[in-house]
Amino acid sequence: MRMSLDQKIGQMTQPERLHVTPAEVKEYHVGSVLSGGGSCPADNHPADWVAMNDAYWAASMEADAGHLAIPILYGVDAVHGNANVRGATVFPHNIGLGAAGDPDLLERVGRVTAREVLAAGVDWTFAPTLAVVRDPRWGRTYESYSQDAGVVAGYAERIVRGLQGEGILACAKHWVGDGGTEAGVDQGDTVIDEEELRRVHVAPYSAAVEAGVLTVMASLSSWKGEKCHAHRYLIQDLLKGEMGFTGFVLSDWNGVDPLAGDYGEAAAMAVNAGIDMLMVPERWREVIGELKQQVKRGVVPIGRIDDAVARILRVKFACGLFERPQPAARQASNGVAFGSREHRAVAREAVRKSLVLLKNKGGLLPLDEGARILVAGPAAHDRGRQCGGFTIEWQGVSGNAAIEGGTSIWEGIRAVAPRAVRWADEGEVSDARDFDVGVVIVGEQPYAEGLGDIREPSPVRPGAHLSVAPDTLEPYGNTLEFAALHPEALRTIRELADQGIPVVTVLISGRPLVVNDELAASSAFVAAWLPGSEGGGVADVLFGEHPFAGRLPVAWPSEMPGGNGRGGTGNDGVLFPRGYGLQPR
Missing domain, CATH: 3.20.20.300 (Glycoside hydrolase, family 3, N-terminal domain)
Incomplete structure (x- = not known):
């Protein structure tokens, strides 16, 4: 017929x-x-x-x-596990997986994600994101594995194999150049020549096509002023023609x-x-x-x-x-494997390998399990904050109620260190000197897409991905300086340090932030990215059960990038280069 x-x-x-x-x-x-x-x-x-x-x-x-x-x-956005569904195994977002530097692990992450997608009766995930981030002001920085195109290309092959090896469809996105927009503006304009576009932003898709990816999603951004959704040269000529992509474009x-x-x-x-x-x-x-x-x-x-x-x-x-x-x-729809112990073990391994140690004055880490530890900070006992955006809700959730299963970082610490105490009040810490060390867990609130941008508010484009479209699209803030975005974090760190106890700061964030003051006030500083549902993996490393192994997948800025430049990818204004990460013995 x-x-x-x-x-x-x-x-x-x-x-x-x-x-x-x-x-x-x-x-x-x-x-x-x-x-x-x-x-x-x-x-x-x-x-x-x-x-x-x-x-x-x-x-x-x-x-x-x-x-x-x-x-x-x-189709669903299962971008770090099937995190739309209650009880799912939620993995670190891509920036953390990039820090882990383990392609074999990434393929296993893809397989577990696929199994939990299939368990919900779903056939297709809109993942992986293959953006090569060029500016941490971009609200989707955490969806990028690295600022290095070669790293992203290598990961593209493995995540596609992992996802599609279990029988679901992968979707490489967003074609093409979404990570290179001017000033990191989501859905903005990538103003570069074709040589750079191919070398940086096309390269990961070549690897995905070689790996057999079956669907590709177009980008809402533009290349030199022309919308990617209407760009015949990029879609028809380059992707389908020159690169030989035989699947379909969404x-x-x-x-x-x-x-x-x-x-x-x-x-x-x-x-x-x-x-x-x-x-x-x-x-x-x-x-x-x-x-x-x-x-x-x-x-x-x-x-x-x-x-x-x-x-x-x-x-x-x-x-x-x-x-x-x-x-x-x-068979996969019976829900038996969903959020299983075996799946969560893979996520916990990913958390452990993603942590990057930026400072360790006097060899403070690893901590002694028998030490008197004061745990503080708004992100200490908040699984939603650990997971970030694209978790239960588009913009993510706060608190523990919606994240069924898993552990907060505080719960992980408490399971290891019986003398640990959590300071849950917002008042002063009057007795910090009774403790050997403070662990302060702070970070960004959950966000997704343009609502995570660092910039001034701007008009909403027609058809913007918003359930209610306001007159302006409010970004996360207008600075990467963490002390300006969340001043309460620095107050807590200093309050403990001023009472004479060493402070370990654990930062939960979807990108590198300007944390010069927080670093100076801390004896040790850990970049934990957005670790997902298995906060116990953070405790595994803090107490030395597993070593620090993560390396920065993107350069860490010492100052806020300016203008339309692609901040954080060169040598100017860099505090820690890509690849940095202390590994204490």
Whole structure:
């Protein structure tokens, strides 16, 4: 049976779960559904996801005279484990995995992530991010493995093998240059020549394509003023042509919207540039209608539609989607492995290997398990803060309630050191001299994407990935100086140090920050990045059960970068170079 135009365009469409029913999946021949950040079924446990996906799958497979049985693809942002779901194993974000410097570990992380994605009845993760970060002001810095393109390329191969080796689809993103925008502005403009674009930002995708990645997501950013979503040279000529990518290209969230004032024209621009599947969370019915008209008018050649659909179907066959039973009947959907001890052991290993020791005056670390330890700081007992963005909610969560399983850093310390005490009040520490050492755990609040940028507020672009679009997109702050962003941290460190006890500072952050004052006031200083659900891994290293092994994946700044330059990737204003990390014996 030949596919109709309606069926073809339906396969090219990806609405968000809150805006499409199973009945509409069948009626409009929808090819894929996604969950946006924080968009989860009630109760948000694996069984709830399986039941939801069962309904979508059954609708897509209900063949009749007007509908072909083509299984639907369901996609999620499982970017550091399947962290959308309660009880998941949450891994360190990519910057921490980059610090670990262990490609074999990364492949195992990919396999565990894939198993927990499959356990929720899901087939596709929008990962890995292959950005090469060039400025720590970027709110997505923590999604980058390294500022070094060769490191990211090497990791790209291993994470793709890990994810797709367990039967889900990986999605290399965001094509291309998203980590190189001027001043680190999310969805901004990457103003570099083609030689640098290829050498720095294209290189990781070449490795991913060689490893067999089956989907690629376009970037919401621009290259020299031209939107990547409408860039035929980058998508059609370079990625699909020169690089030989045979999978399909997906747009990002509402990536069609800013291309043109007329929605039909915008959709045509994206498809003609080489976008095969359109992520249109709410306006999916409209884009189907508009794209049909663009084909009938000859603006979008039917050959381009046929190529897009062939790519989508080829990927569905390649990942075994047509052979799989409904999600509830799949072996991996029984939830037994979800958040298991074995999976958490891999995450804890990743935490241990990701920690970077920046200072260790007098050999303070490792700590003695029998020491009298005062643990302080707002991040000491906060699993949500440890996990960062893309955890349960798009912007992440705070506190412990939503992160089921795992341990906070305080819980890890308490399990090792019976004489440790946590200072939970915000008042003065009047008796710090009764302790041998203070451990102060501080850091950034969770954030994701542009809301993590360091810059001045700016107007929201059309279709911005926000549940409620304000007049301006508020960034995390306008400085990388941690003392200005979170002055309470330095107060706590100094309060303990002024009473004569040595202080170990553990920094939870998605990027390197300007911490000159905090470093000076601390006897030891640890960059813990965003370690995820297994805070016990931090304690493993603080007490010497495992050594410090992490190395900086990006340069650590001594001052706030200025202007539109790509701060932190050269030698100016660098406190610690990439690759730095003390390793006490």
